[in-house]
Amino acid sequence: MADYKAPLRDMRFVLNEVFEVSRLWAQLPALANVVDEDTASAILEEAGKAIAGTIAPLNRSGDEEGCSWIDGAVQTPRGFPEAYQAYAAGGWTSVGGDDRFGGMGMPKVITAQVEEMLNSANLSFGLYPMLTAGACLSINAHGSEALKATYLPNMYAGVWAGSMCLTEPHAGTDLGIIRTRAEPQADGSYKVSGTKIFITGGEHDLTENIIHLVLARLPDAPPGPKGISLFLVPKLMVDANGALGERNSLSCGSIEHKMGIKASATCVMNFDGATGYIIDAPNKGLAAMFTMMNYERLGVGIQGLSLGERSYQNAVEYARDRIQSRAPTGPVDPDKVADPIIVHPDVRRMLLTMKALNEGGRAFSSYVALQLDSAKYSEDAVSRQRAQERVVLLTPVAKAFLTDMGLETTVHGQQIFGGHGFIREWGQEQLIRDCRITQIYEGTNGIQALDLLGRKVLGSGGAYYNLFADEIRQFTATASADLAEFTRPLNDAVKTLDELTAWLLDRAKSNPNEIGAASVEYLHVFGYTAYAYMWALMSRTALLRQDQDVFYRTKLGTARFFFARLLPRVHSLAASVKAGSESLYLLDADQF
Template identity: 80%
Template sequence: MADYKAPLRDMRFVLNEVLEVSKLWAQMPALAEVADEETAMAILEEAGKITGEVIAPLNRSGDEEGCSWRDGAVKTPEGFPQAYRTYAEGGWVGVGGAPEFGGMGMPKLIGAHVEEMVNSANMSFALYPMLTAGACLSILNHASEELKSQYLPNMYEGRWTGSMCLTEPHAGTDLGIIRTKAEPQADGSYTVTGTKIFITGGEQDLTENIIHLVLAKLPDAPAGPKGISLFIVPKFLVNADGSLGERNAAHCGSIEHKMGIKGAATCVMNFDGATGWIVDAPNKGLAAMFTMMNYERLGVGIQGLALGERSYQNAVEYARDRIQSRAPTGPQAKDKVADPIIVHPDVRRMLLTMKALNEGGRAFYSYVAMQLDTAKYSEDATTRERAEEMVALLTPVAKAFLTDMGLETTVHGQQIFGGHGFIREWGQEQLIRDCRITQIYEGTNGIQALDLMGRKVVGCGGSYYKHFSNEVKDFISAADARLSEFTVPLQAAIDILDALTAWVIVQARANPNEIGAASVEYLQVFGYTAYAYMWALMARAALDKQEQEDFYVSKLGTARFYFARLLPRIQSLSAAVKAGSESLYELDAAQF
């Protein structure tokens, strides 16, 4: 298995040459003070070192050992606690955190690339700081100043971690039916009682305290999702002076035995009258959770991309070294008994598919992160509103499409290895197992598609979608004629997506089943079209630089492959959308 090397050259290209982020940051005073091109590159280079040298070497051993549970305590794999301390001491847990509470205050555009590196290196390890960052975001935006001051500094510092306690045995996507209860106490605290499942990092041996964010219902709460509140429930209570007090009544009942991410503790958490404090106002829990949801869902999409990148690095090294048969045009390595398998058309198809999806995905998640930064930091109200609507539209696409393509990419990597890809010590099968969860948690990809189609497209009459469509068309109109090999198929793709959008909006008026029937294929068409836009932007940035560096030659060649071999997938997907919902209801439930 190849050593992980952070794709810093491609990250620099996306940030500096494609998106020109320094210009964006300069327009936002809050970011202009902390972020510039030089700072961003220094941070990413250091992140590349720690992820490659400290965290990546624990990936396979962590998978082999996994986490263990005994008498309510969880032991993470050998080396994880030491690596976490090193990671935390570098300030990486709080890279995007608020400076007033000890965070670095970096834009999401930088934090997203750090996330990619740590997930490529070791996704199980990455989940601990990722969940902490999500918990911090909810606390920062919704908790009282007292709670922020009490919890955020130690969480950003990495001394304490966070967990998100949402799901219950009977309630996954439908959080409105949760049963966990919170009873108000005379001192302003609450007692929280209930069981939560699938809680990443609910118990571990990395830090001295764990801060659980728990969804629960007050005694007088209205039914459904409008009756959900959010509570901070620490593993150890925190004294007034900031020191740790007695153990709270929050315990890990067991850990799950999973297909992948075995180094991440996935816990059943029992809250037996645990002491907690409300975040925001009563019955506002979902609003507090959704503050971090766009960031977390983008983060999960980045996980899929990150594993695809690791798979590609392994596969391309193997394809250059493994000799097998001769090229169709005759021997290429005449001094050897066979040619490296990279000469074979099908291996090249898989490698180029991986490369095109990885690099297109990296540009796309960066583009979405840019919208998040704009929505948060722009001082112009109209600009912020547009960015917020773009974030709402693009987040389900980023989560679902990046992870779908991540699984495809990891499978291609395994296939290139042939039989060795099925053997554990080569590492490719672990990437597939780890990647599979990304399509499931933080809302399954089917739920993401339904959110996109139902809420973000049909629900607003296509108004959010018009932001994206108009931007693509404006780019095409302004493009140099030399880009026509990319802009002509991009125009055809956006025309297809425009037509599908209008078709579903009309059909849904007469038949509500059309939204769910169309949603998955529609999201896929959207994803391929969004990647086409990213590849056209990258081609523009590379077009006049081919003489400078092979990097740009490679970039243009990969762009041509994407438009020739991957973008045409939208044709069959579009046909599936327009086939309608009738065939889904031909059978009664008993006939399945």
């Protein structure tokens, strides 16, 4: 496997040249004195070095060894505790944290790049700080000042970790039917009892304490989602001075044996009257959780991108070195017995598909991160509201499309290796196994598609969709003539998406099955159109600078491949949507 190299040049291109993030930061008082282009560049440079040097070398060994569970204790693979301490000591667990409690206070568009690097290097490792960051988001947004002061500093510092305890054996997507209970106590605390499954980082040996956020019901809670509350439940109790005390009444009942992410502890957690503290108000747990979910779902999408990037780096190095057969047009390297496989059209097709999806995905994930930053930091109410509406619309696309494309990309990377791609020592098969979970957790991609089409597009009467589509139309209408080779097909894709949206708005009125029947294909049409927008934006910058550096000419070549070979996929997807739901119901249940 090739050594991982952080794609810093492309990250700087997206942030500084395409989106000009420093101009946005200057307009947001909360960020103007916190971050600028030089600060961001230094952070990404140092993060890339730390991650490539310390975390990436543990990826394969962590997969081979996995986590172990003995008498309720979880041991992570060799080297993980030491690497985590080094990662925390470098300040990398606090990049996006609130600076009032010891965080760096960086915007999401910066933490998104750090997340990509970390997950490319070692997804299993990256899940531990990711879950901690998610827990911190919810505590900071909804917890009392006392809870923030007690828990956030050590969580940002990496001394304590966090977990999110949502799923139960009978309740996954449908959290409204959870059974975990919380009994109020005279001192204002609660006793939490129940079992949670699939809890990432529920138990491990990386930190001295783990702070669990647990969804549970109060005794008088109304049924369904409106009766869920969120509780902070520490593994070890914390006294008024912040010192650790006795162990709380909770335990890890087992860990799962998984297809991938084997160095990430996925735990069954049992809460047996554990002491907890309510976050926000009673029965407001889902709202507190969803504050975190928009960030986390983008983060999972970035995981798909990350694994695709790592697979591409491995594959392109292999394709340049591996010699097999001659180029169709004749020998490229006559001094050797065969040519490198990168000369073959099909290998180039796969490499360019990987490159186009990765770079389009990096731009799109950064765009969504910028919307999160505007929604959080803008002091203009209209700008803040528009950014929030884009976040609501695009979050399911970011989670599902980035991870679907991540799996396609990692499969291409394996295929380029041929038989060696099937062999563990080359690392490509691990990337596929690890990537597969990204399509499942944090809401399966089918659920994301239903959320996009049912709640966000149809649920708003098309208003959220029109906000994004109008932005693209405004861009193409004002673009210069030399960008027409990109804006014309982009306009055509938007028109296709307009037609599908209108068609589904109409059909869903009389047949609710149309939503579920069309949702996945619709999300993919949306995703390719969003990537086309990103590629048009990148091409605008690259066209202006193509004489300056080969980087920009490479960017234009990749853009032309995307528009010629990948964007046309929307046509077959649109045909599937318009085929309707009838064929899904031609068989009775006992005919399957």
